[in-house]
Amino acid sequence: LSVFGASMSGACIGFLMHNRYEASIFMGDTGSLALGGALAAMASCTGMFFPLIISSVVFIAEVLSVLIQ
Structure with missing residues (x-):
């Protein structure tokens, strides 16, 4: 599990390096x-x-808002 987490962190850092200004x-x-x-x-x-659960409250509220509309 730690290898998976480290590889995801490395992928995010690689994405961040290409996603700076410009x-x-x-x-x-x-x-x-x-x-x-x-x-x-x-x-x-x-x-x-x-x-x-705490980090997904915003996304759940957004889904519920779309469903109500």
């Missing part, structure tokens, strides 16, 4: 969903459900 890479929906899924998988594997 950004040349756009992550898009697929990349952000994969990153969020990986973060959620790591949180659920380590048993850290409370921080996962």
Whole structure:
């Protein structure tokens, strides 16, 4: 699990280096969903459900807002 976390951190740092001023890479929906899924998988594997719930409140509120509209 730590190797997976380290590889995800390395990928994010590589993306950050190419996404400074004059950004040349756009992550898009697929990349952000994969990153969020990986973060959620790591949180659920380590048993850290409370921080996962707190960090996802904004996204759940956004989904509910879209469904209500």
